[in-house]
Structure formats: structure tokens, C-alpha cells
Amino acid sequence: MEFIATLIGLAISLVLAVWVGRDASRRQTQTAPFLWGFGVLLVWLLFFPLYLAKRPLKTGEVRSGGRVWNFMKYLAIAVSAYVPIVMVLALSDVAAQATSVEEAVALVVSLMLLMGLVWMIFAGGVLLIGLLFKKSSVIERGPTGTLAQASGGQYAKPYDSGQPEARRQSYSGDVQSSVNSEHQEGYGELASIKEIVDLSPQQALDEAQTFLVRQGYSIMERKGESLAMQRRFPYQPVEQNTLDLRVTALHQTEGGVQISVTGNDHEGVKEWQSAWAEWAEGLPKR
Structure with a gap:
């Protein structure tokens, strides 16, 4: 089961790293695209939300609240998306170790409650910290950064x-x-x-x-x-x-x-x- 979990984690890291590298190249990020991709490959739960919070915006895209808020928001989303995968793998492992149906049900329910509680505390804490730093008056409208220079500012809304x-x-x-x-x-x-x-x-x-x-x-x-x-x-x-x-x-x-x-x-x-x-x-x- 640990081997399967490792394979899934590597697959997610690889897919996101390739996507981030290509997206960063299209958006002409100041940081080299391969560095963004390498960071996501190593620790995607950290660098993927960071990239989404910092990447230059294309025409028509809007980002508000400041970079800290956006990083915390995307971090909470990434963790929330990954939790079900971890939960399914953990439940399968726990159920396989049970000696009876009753024990399996009890272990599954306990694990679900425990993981749900941990997820709520983590995601809620991350969002709370983000809200403390959120700046509603900060609104970014695409194109921004190098994309704005490339477009000559003609399409900024x-x-x-x-x-x-x-x-x-x-x-x-x-x-x-x-x-x-x-x-x-x-x-x-x-x-x-x-x-x-x-x-x-x-x-x-x-x-x-x-x-x-x-x-x-x-x-x-x-x-x-x-x-x-x-x-x-x-x-x-x-x-x-x-x-x-x-x-x-x-x-x-x-x-x-x-x-x-x-x-x-x-x-x-x-x-x-x-x-x-x-x-x-x-x-x-x-």
C-alpha cells in the first residue's frame, strides 16, 4: 500500500510539474519555468499553490486579496483535493488488517473521523491565516507582469x-x-x-x-x-x-x-x- 501511495504521489508531482513548466513558459514568468517545474516536482503541495498565487495573469484573468491570501487559499484547495486519495488508501490498509467485519467498520469510521478532523483544523487554520493577511483592495487584472509588457497594455481591463x-x-x-x-x-x-x-x-x-x-x-x-x-x-x-x-x-x-x-x-x-x-x-x- 505504501508503494501505491508513493506511485500516486510521484504521478501527481510529475503531471503538475509538466503543466506548471508549460504554463510558466507561456506566461513568460520572471523565474525560469524549469525552476517552477522542478520545485513542483519536489514539493508540489507547497510550490503549486505558490505558483498559482504569483504567476502573471493573462487578459481577462483577475486575482484579488494579495499574494499571501491567494497562496493560503490555493494551499487549502490542494490539500483538500489530496485528502480523499490519502483517505482511500488509508482505509483500504486499515480494513485489510481487521480481523472481523465489526472491527473493520469501527476502524474505518474512527479513521474517517480522525482524518476529517485533521483536515478541518489544517484547512481552516490555513484559510484563517490567509484571511488575516487578505487585502480586499488589492485587485490584479490581466495582463500583468511580462505579459503586460508583451501586450503593450492594450487589453488591461x-x-x-x-x-x-x-x-x-x-x-x-x-x-x-x-x-x-x-x-x-x-x-x-x-x-x-x-x-x-x-x-x-x-x-x-x-x-x-x-x-x-x-x-x-x-x-x-x-x-x-x-x-x-x-x-x-x-x-x-x-x-x-x-x-x-x-x-x-x-x-x-x-x-x-x-x-x-x-x-x-x-x-x-x-x-x-x-x-x-x-x-x-x-x-x-x-
């Missing part, structure tokens, strides 16, 4: 933060926006968020990219802690047909990021200043 008008108006005082009408072609800081945003640089750039795509911008470059966006006006002279923005999400030593926007699209910032305030208000703060 918008989202409605659902904040009432009164809260948006009150928060506008926390958003700095400077517009110099005498130097429309000059570059400078256009907007920033005074508070520290409780996101990683990549998560903050994902959110900023989604917001700016809603305003009509397309991604030009995404590297490190910065995101370059551009808005085109095809009927204008060549030297005047593009307006640029650069979003910077600087990691802070105490955690979180400081978000600022620089560029030359002064008029554009004027147009979406209230939308910026609403979007910024919906971000998690430290």
Missing part, C-alpha cells in the same frame, strides 16, 4: 472602485497635482500620492497601468520600479503627436511604495485629476 462621490472629494486633498500652463511642453511632476501605498512596486505599477489604460494611454516600457505610458494624437504634427507619462513606485524602507507621475501631459492630468483621486483613495495605505 478597467475596474470600478465603487467609491462614493463624497469620499472622492474628501480624498482629493491628499493628492498633489501641479500643472504649469506656461510650460506645456516641459517635463515635471504632474501628480503623486502623499501617503505610503501598501503594495509592492510591481503591484503598484499593475494598478497604475490599469488606471492609465482607462484614460487612453498605452504602455511603452516597464522596467524595475517605473512604468512609461504614452498618449498619441495621430492628426498632430510628428513633434507634437505624443504625450508621455512615467509612473514611479519607489520602494520604501519601512515597507510599501511612494507613487508619483512625471511627464509632459499637463492637460491630460487636468482631465483625469478627479479620477486619479478616486483611484488613489482605493489603494491600500500603510
